[in-house]
Amino acid sequence: MRWSIAMTFHIDYPRVVPERRPPGHEPAAPRYTLRWTRPVNRLCCVYFGIQGRELAWDDQAAFFSRIRDSFVIDSAPEAHETLRFTDEAGYANAVLVAYWTDPSVYMEWLRDAAFIQWLAQPQRTDDTFGYWRETIHVHYDRHETIYSEGNYRIGLGRCPDTKAVPMTTNGYFGAARDRFPVSAVDTLSSTFKVKMPAPGSKTTLGRRLFAQVPHNLTSIRSGQYWGEAKQEQFDDYEESLRPKLMEGMQYLLDHKEETGTLCLRVMSNLDDNGDERYETSVHAYFASLEEMESWASSHPTHKAIYDHAIAKNREYGKKREVVTWHEVFLLTEGMPFEYINCHPETGVLPFCTLYERC
Numbered sequence: 001m002r003w004s005i006a007m008t009f010h011i012d013y014p015r016v017v018p019e020r021r022p023p024g025h026e027p028a029a030p031r032y033t034l035r036w037t038r039p040v041n042r043l044c045c046v047y048f049g050i051q052g053r054e055l056a057w058d059d060q061a062a063f064f065s066r067i068r069d070s071f072v073i074d075s076a077p078e079a080h081e082t083l084r085f086t087d088e089a090g091y092a093n094a095v096l097v098a099y100w101t102d103p104s105v106y107m108e109w110l111r112d113a114a115f116i117q118w119l120a121q122p123q124r125t126d127d128t129f130g131y132w133r134e135t136i137h138v139h140y141d142r143h144e145t146i147y148s149e150g151n152y153r154i155g156l157g158r159c160p161d162t163k164a165v166p167m168t169t170n171g172y173f174g175a176a177r178d179r180f181p182v183s184a185v186d187t188l189s190s191t192f193k194v195k196m197p198a199p200g201s202k203t204t205l206g207r208r209l210f211a212q213v214p215h216n217l218t219s220i221r222s223g224q225y226w227g228e229a230k231q232e233q234f235d236d237y238e239e240s241l242r243p244k245l246m247e248g249m250q251y252l253l254d255h256k257e258e259t260g261t262l263c264l265r266v267m268s269n270l271d272d273n274g275d276e277r278y279e280t281s282v283h284a285y286f287a288s289l290e291e292m293e294s295w296a297s298s299h300p301t302h303k304a305i306y307d308h309a310i311a312k313n314r315e316y317g318k319k320r321e322v323v324t325w326h327e328v329f330l331l332t333e334g335m336p337f338e339y340i341n342c343h344p345e346t347g348v349l350p351f352c353t354l355y356e357r358c
Contacts (some may be wrong), residue, residue: 002212008165009036011141020174029313032150032164033179034327036101043156044100044137045219045329046077047283051130051342055092057274059129060084064334067096067140070113075105079158082274082334083267083281088253089345091130097221099159103137119340125206130342132243138221141162142332147325148169148313154223155327175295176328177289188286188330190216194257204344210336212350217262218286219312222326225268227278229321233312234278237322241308248301249282261292262348285348289330 003224050063062083077098084094100106110116118124124131130165145156150164157164169179175181192214218245226237254259262285269279287291311321339346 003154004313007037008055008163009039010182013141013181013184017184017187018089019168019178019183020172025172027168028310030166030172031319032147033167033169034145034162034267034358035070035165037129037161039165040101040140042101042137042139043109043143043326043329044103044106045075045156046098046100046106046136047132047134048096048098049093050131050135051087051091051132051346052107052128053091055129057095060094061131061274062118063094064096066118067098067115070109070115071330073109073112075109075112077106077109078160079156079251081158082270083157084270084276085265085267087346089343090251091343091346093265097155099156101159119179119267125208125341127341130205130346131340132347133338134253134257134347135337136329136331137335138329139182141181142330144176145325145327146176146179148320148323152225152323152325154225154325155221157325174293174315177293180330182330187323188216190290191215192287194258194260194262194287194351202344202349202354204339204342204343204346207356208340209274209342209354209356210338211348211354212336213333213348213352214287215331215332215333217331217348218289218292218333219268219329220284220286220292220326222282222284223279223324224281225277225279225323226321230277233246233321235314236312241305241312242303244308245282248299248305251299251301252284252295252315259295260287261285262287262351263306289328 047068050060052059062179071271078098080096082094082096086092114289119131147164156162169175226234229237249264249266256262258310264284266280267281267283268276269281271277309324339349342349344350
């Protein structure tokens with residue numbers, strides 16, 4: 001069935017939990033958020049990773065090709081991207097993130113994809129490399145997005161039948177929470193706390209482990225694109241804004257218990273040849289939305305990022321050439337994360353309950 005492009009699908013609940021928007025607030029600069037031109041029930045975002053102390057491009061490309069070869073079937077994802085990062089332990093990781101907006105189609109892909117069958121083989125635990133799969137599977141009302149401009153398509157926005165629409169739920173602390181439809185009826189609290197494990201307390205190499213993610217675990221992918229910026233704004237991003245961003249990310253990594261940060265990856269987006277674009281994606285998991293908000297609303301490292309971005313938006317207005325955006329998902333218990341022959345600091349391994357399947 002084809003839907004009219006004039007349709008703008010969204011979910012709204014009668015609000016019983018007060019919103020965070022200050023009375024009479026109107027943002028200085030409206031932003032954009034994602035909508036669909038057809039009904040959407042659930043969203044699937046899956047991160048597939050390969051990990052190694054040494055990870056040549058040929059090995060990364062072979063991993064990506066193995067996954068993409070399984071995208072020729074009808075249940076393939078609607079969008080995907082490739083990225084790369086070096087983690088805290090110094091391991092190289094190559095990542096393919098894929099998106100589905102129909103959970104039944106995603107389950108069909110899991111059943112039929114040759115890549116999933118290959119990943120499930122017992123010998124994967126003896127490979128030279130580690131592999132990981134983090135599956136985010138949420139109801140529509142448990143996601144929110146924001147984009148600094150409406151024409152750049154990234155993440156969920158690369159899926160068919162999407163469009164970026166202007167909004168005014170921005171420009172105040174708590175706006176991200178207000179953009180979740182479910183926030184109207186749910187306080188989104190969490191009882192999970194980040195506790196640093198004792199060094200060497202978890203043996204993970206050579207094992208296939210599943211991590212049980214806690215209710216309301218918060219996933220954020222925050223993106224920055226400066227590839228089309230002219231020299232002045234290009235230099236400002238690389239020399240001024242990016243260092244502030246990296247300082248904030250390092251603070252979160254250095255204070256995981258205090259900030260509720262389970263995992264944070266500064267990833268470079270890749271082109272088809274494996275070259276790094278002038279684009280990054282910071283992907284992090286927080287124990288709760290509240291803990292993510294606490295850093296964003298009160299810590300000097302985030303204030304420096306926020307103040308610089310606001311100043312440049314005021315300076316350049318519609319001529320702003322650096323694009324920023326994010327997508328946030330609030331997970332529920334159910335779909336575990338999978339780690340195969342990975343080092344013990346990978347992803348959420350240090351903090352979540354782990355188990356093996358017979």
